[in-house]
Amino acid sequence: MQYFEDVVIGARRELGAYTFTAERIKAFASKYDPQPFHLDEEAGRKSLFGGLAASGWHTAAACMRVGVDSRRRAAAAAQARGEDVVAGGPSPGFKNLKWPKPVLAGDTVTFFSEVTSKRATVTRPQWGLIFVLNTGENQRGELVFSFEASAFMARRPRGN
Amino acid sequence: MQYFEDVVIGARRELGAYTFTAERIKAFASKYDPQPFHLDEEAGRKSLFGGLAASGWHTAAACMRVGVDSRRRAAAAAQARGEDVVAGGPSPGFKNLKWPKPVLAGDTVTFFSEVTSKRATVTRPQWGLIFVLNTGENQRGELVFSFEASAFMARRPRGN
Numbered sequence: 001m002q003y004f005e006d007v008v009i010g011a012r013r014e015l016g017a018y019t020f021t022a023e024r025i026k027a028f029a030s031k032y033d034p035q036p037f038h039l040d041e042e043a044g045r046k047s048l049f050g051g052l053a054a055s056g057w058h059t060a061a062a063c064m065r066v067g068v069d070s071r072r073r074a075a076a077a078a079q080a081r082g083e084d085v086v087a088g089g090p091s092p093g094f095k096n097l098k099w100p101k102p103v104l105a106g107d108t109v110t111f112f113s114e115v116t117s118k119r120a121t122v123t124r125p126q127w128g129l130i131f132v133l134n135t136g137e138n139q140r141g142e143l144v145f146s147f148e149a150s151a152f153m154a155r156r157p158r159g160n
Numbered sequence: 161m162q163y164f165e166d167v168v169i170g171a172r173r174e175l176g177a178y179t180f181t182a183e184r185i186k187a188f189a190s191k192y193d194p195q196p197f198h199l200d201e202e203a204g205r206k207s208l209f210g211g212l213a214a215s216g217w218h219t220a221a222a223c224m225r226v227g228v229d230s231r232r233r234a235a236a237a238a239q240a241r242g243e244d245v246v247a248g249g250p251s252p253g254f255k256n257l258k259w260p261k262p263v264l265a266g267d268t269v270t271f272f273s274e275v276t277s278k279r280a281t282v283t284r285p286q287w288g289l290i291f292v293l294n295t296g297e298n299q300r301g302e303l304v305f306s307f308e309a310s311a312f313m314a315r316r317p318r319g320n
Contacts, residue, residue: 031221032222035228060217061193064192064193064215065191065194068193068195093256
């Protein structure tokens with residue numbers, strides 16, 4: 001399993017991809033963000049977005065989904081190797097959510113996670129804190145989403 | 161209609177409330193955050209959350225939903241008074257998303273929006289920038305969600 005000590009700064013992982021079909025965009029928007037440009041092609045075309053656009057929270061939720069799936073695959077692979085799997089610790093929160101370009105119907109966004117820094121924590125010596133930049137790029141390689149996260153990770157036990 | 165000049169710092173608006181039923185928690189999680197403590201009561205009870213817990217992104221999406229509904233009601237009321245309604249400008253992004261306490265099945269979260277500061281923009285004289293703290297409180301008045309947003313608002317045209 002991976003401990004805080006194993007985390008390499010600058011390491012970038014591809015989490016997976018999510019295709020924003022018109023159906024998925026409208027299904028999310030009808031429940032959580034029912035603005036016309038998220039619900040209707042014509043309203044989207046007439047908007048600043050220039051097309052049926054995904055809610056920004058849909059993009060965030062899609063990033064979560066591919067992240068969960070990615071962790072699940074990694075955990076399954078670790079278990080197949082006979083290694084222990086320990087879930088990550090709680091996240092203190094997220095910073096600087098940005099949606100620099102719209103996500104339109106038909107776009108496929110690939111999400112990445114990059115470790116930007118890490119530090120030991122004085123108050124919780126069994127944990128370290130890692131800082132991660134999560135990003136999403138569309139099929140043209142354009143940045144459409146980013147946010148910064150921090151998370152606690154278990155320190156390697158002495159002797160391991 | 162409301163212009164940048166009309167915005168009062170410290171003004172706090174109640175946007176509305178959203179009840180996190182077990183059904184809603186599982187419906188969101190099954191699509192966007194399929195972790196056991198968001199999908200299953202027993203797994204939730206055994207987790208740090210102590211019960212079936214809403215995904216943090218579900219809480220964010222619910223805040224969006226009550227915000228959209230609130231703006232829609234305000235726009236309808238303004239139209240009924242014969243006033244023009246102008247949609248807000250684009251948001252440059254969000255900061256400091258926090259989930260200080262879990263949202264559990266059965267909780268009702270009331271969302272609020274408070275203007276914390278505002279400033280004129282030099283590069284876009286027809287717009288001003290307002291800074292808003294959005295929060296969610298459960299039925300016991302405990303803070304369960306917060307984030308900071310900024311948004312452009314139209315300046316009042318000269319002579320109005």
